[in-house]
Amino acid sequence: MAAGNASSARPAPPASGRLALLAVAAAIVLQLAAVAPTVMQEIRLRLRSPVAWIIPAEMQRDVREIRNRIPDVEPILYVGDPRNRWLPRLWERALSPQPVVIVESDPRLPGRVARFRKRLAVRWALSAGSPPVDPGFAWQVRFAPIPGFAPEYRFGRLRR
Amino acid sequence: MPTAFLGLAAAFVVALGCAALANAVLGWRPRSLPDWNEAFLAGLGIATAAVIPLSLLRRPGTAFALLAALLVVMLLRRSDFARALAAAPGAFRTKPPVAAALAVAGLALFAWSNGCAGFGWDGFQIWMTKAQEFYATGELALDVPTPGYMTRIVSYPPAVPLAEALVASFWRAFPFAAVKGIFTVFALSLVVGTFRLVETLTDRRTAYVAAGLASLLPGLTMRTAVLGNADMPLAAVGAAAAAAALRGAGHPPDWRKPAPWLLGTLAMVKSEGTVLLAIGAVAMTLAAAAAHRPTGARRILVFAAPLAFFVLARFAQRTLIPAEYLEFSPITSFRFSLLATRGPIIAARMGRWLLSLPSWGILWPAFLAGVVVVAMRAPRSGALAIAATALCVVLADAGMFLFTRWGDVRLHFDQAYPRLLAQVAPLAVATVAAAVFPLVRDDHGRRGKPAAAPRGRRSGASVRGGTIP
Numbered sequence: 001m002a003a004g005n006a007s008s009a010r011p012a013p014p015a016s017g018r019l020a021l022l023a024v025a026a027a028i029v030l031q032l033a034a035v036a037p038t039v040m041q042e043i044r045l046r047l048r049s050p051v052a053w054i055i056p057a058e059m060q061r062d063v064r065e066i067r068n069r070i071p072d073v074e075p076i077l078y079v080g081d082p083r084n085r086w087l088p089r090l091w092e093r094a095l096s097p098q099p100v101v102i103v104e105s106d107p108r109l110p111g112r113v114a115r116f117r118k119r120l121a122v123r124w125a126l127s128a129g130s131p132p133v134d135p136g137f138a139w140q141v142r143f144a145p146i147p148g149f150a151p152e153y154r155f156g157r158l159r160r
Numbered sequence: 161m162p163t164a165f166l167g168l169a170a171a172f173v174v175a176l177g178c179a180a181l182a183n184a185v186l187g188w189r190p191r192s193l194p195d196w197n198e199a200f201l202a203g204l205g206i207a208t209a210a211v212i213p214l215s216l217l218r219r220p221g222t223a224f225a226l227l228a229a230l231l232v233v234m235l236l237r238r239s240d241f242a243r244a245l246a247a248a249p250g251a252f253r254t255k256p257p258v259a260a261a262l263a264v265a266g267l268a269l270f271a272w273s274n275g276c277a278g279f280g281w282d283g284f285q286i287w288m289t290k291a292q293e294f295y296a297t298g299e300l301a302l303d304v305p306t307p308g309y310m311t312r313i314v315s316y317p318p319a320v321p322l323a324e325a326l327v328a329s330f331w332r333a334f335p336f337a338a339v340k341g342i343f344t345v346f347a348l349s350l351v352v353g354t355f356r357l358v359e360t361l362t363d364r365r366t367a368y369v370a371a372g373l374a375s376l377l378p379g380l381t382m383r384t385a386v387l388g389n390a391d392m393p394l395a396a397v398g399a400a401a402a403a404a405a406l407r408g409a410g411h412p413p414d415w416r417k418p419a420p421w422l423l424g425t426l427a428m429v430k431s432e433g434t435v436l437l438a439i440g441a442v443a444m445t446l447a448a449a450a451a452h453r454p455t456g457a458r459r460i461l462v463f464a465a466p467l468a469f470f471v472l473a474r475f476a477q478r479t480l481i482p483a484e485y486l487e488f489s490p491i492t493s494f495r496f497s498l499l500a501t502r503g504p505i506i507a508a509r510m511g512r513w514l515l516s517l518p519s520w521g522i523l524w525p526a527f528l529a530g531v532v533v534v535a536m537r538a539p540r541s542g543a544l545a546i547a548a549t550a551l552c553v554v555l556a557d558a559g560m561f562l563f564t565r566w567g568d569v570r571l572h573f574d575q576a577y578p579r580l581l582a583q584v585a586p587l588a589v590a591t592v593a594a595a596v597f598p599l600v601r602d603d604h605g606r607r608g609k610p611a612a613a614p615r616g617r618r619s620g621a622s623v624r625g626g627t628i629p
Binding site (some may be wrong): 017023024027029030032034038039041042043045046055087088093096097125 | 225269272273276277278279281284285288289292293296334336337369373376377378382383384497517518519520521522524526596599
């Protein structure tokens with residue numbers, strides 16, 4: 001808008017002014033060239049794997065399966081690999097408002113399961129892993145692996 | 161994809177609702193897109209401060225009630241929207257400058273990427289988790305059976321989750337894909353805020369270029385910045401606050417002006433926003449003192465009232481809503497031995513990130529050079545106030561890691577510092593623009609006319625590289 005007022009009657013800029021303009025233009029080009037590979041990588045990534053849904057459809061299907069079996073106020077024990085921080089919290093948000101107790105599948109698991117059973121009356125568990133560990137299922141159903149997330153899942157009722 | 165579009169539309173309605181709230185509370189009458197942007201951010205800040213005590217009532221449906229209230233306020237302030245709509249055709253008739261193309265491209269890239277990408281860690285695990293909890297329970301606390309990592313997020317200020325929960329309130333179940341739309345609104349806010357900040361210091365053409373360059377910074381809006389989910393909203397508020405502070409520099413302090421409300425909103429967006437607020441407030445005070453502007457104590461106190469309102473809201477959140485603060489030790493734990501052990505590590509990592517071409521291009525070296533140029537050429541100028549503020553934040557953010565509780569300082573620094581830089585990236589862009597502006601300025605009648613002085617400024621009260629009156 002402001003740039004459209006140039007007049008042919010105006011004197012040409014001095015050589016130092018032209019040089020300064022050129023230097024600023026070169027700096028802008030340098031800036032754009034420096035970030036261009038990252039921008040292109042961003043575009044390629046979006047074109048290759050557009051993931052509009054944060055909760056995968058397969059996980060939503062499994063959540064529906066769980067909801068068909070238990071009311072959404074029943075707490076669920078999630079047992080999984082402690083190195084994977086994303087997956088348990090993805091399940092937690094997908095299952096919300098269902099309370100999800102996240103525990104790690106390490107040697108202290110039996111003691112923790114007993115504690116949560118007593119303290120929070122947890123009766124159901126969802127175990128993730130390859131293969132999933134058994135936190136003490138009375139019975140269980142197997143959920144198929146979710147693409148992009150390696151583990152298999154087992155869901156079931158804990159022994160009394 | 162339709163959900164993403166609907167989410168974007170809902171996000172714009174929420175933004176307009178927040179703007180209407182600010183207009184109603186403060187009696188503003190926005191006339192341009194940057195005015196509306198300031199109203200949106202200030203309104204979001206006010207709504208967030210109000211939500212903190214409201215959340216203690218633990219009423220499910222609070223988010224929906226707030227959305228309904230915002231819609232009512234929009235209805236009451238319909239004359240503002242009618243005026244904006246009446247003025248819109250005139251704005252579209254003006255031929256857009258070529259320099260704006262970069263900003264449009266950056267914004268379009270973000271909107272597309274945001275629409276078809278998942279969430280980054282912060283976007284999902286922090287903001288959306290808080291948003292989902294607030295949407296479902298009306299609480300800002302996180303009622304999870306196993307405290308620990310998740311309860312850490314309770315301490316985060318709730319402006320972004322509140323905006324997401326308001327967007328979600330258009331749906332009966334929490335719409336994971338739709339709430340992302342609010343980040344495109346923040347990206348627009350960032351571009352508009354940067355434009356206004358740079359325009360206040362330079363001219364319109366330079367401002368378009370600067371806003372375009374800011375929108376295309378991977379360290380601010382792309383995957384390297386957690387898809388812009390983490391710190392971009394705070395950067396948007398920072399840019400708007402800095403622009404408002406500069407515009408207000410020629411006037412006596414006035415609590416109804418945007419500057420104190422936008423400065424206060426910083427504390428509602430992220431924890432580090434309180435640091436930005438403090439540094440910004442000190443910069444404004446020093447700039448006024450350097451300009452020898454006589455200001456009565458009463459006026460200063462009245463001006464500081466909005467800041468106190470937001471600081472109090474943040475204090476209330478930290479005291480009334482229990483949370484774990486795991487990341488940093490208190491500042492009182494400082495020992496000189498920390499400087500010896502962690503100082504060199506921090507300095508080395510800082511250099512690495514400031515020189516990261518893939519994330520920032522040449523921004524930070526150019527910024528550091530720009531600080532020197534502005535300090536030499538225009539002491540006591542608005543440009544120097546902006547440059548000094550950004551430099552203080554860059555250094556203060558690095559200094560925080562002296563107090564990290566992480567065993568590996570490098571790991572914590574590398575995870576957090578690049579994102580903290582994003583918070584003041586618009587100010588860094590503005591500093592560079594102010595430094596190079598005399599080289600490309602138009603006031604010799606060569607390349608078009610210089611931009612008009614910002615509206616509302618008193619005659620002779622120029623902040624463009626000159627003295628703050």
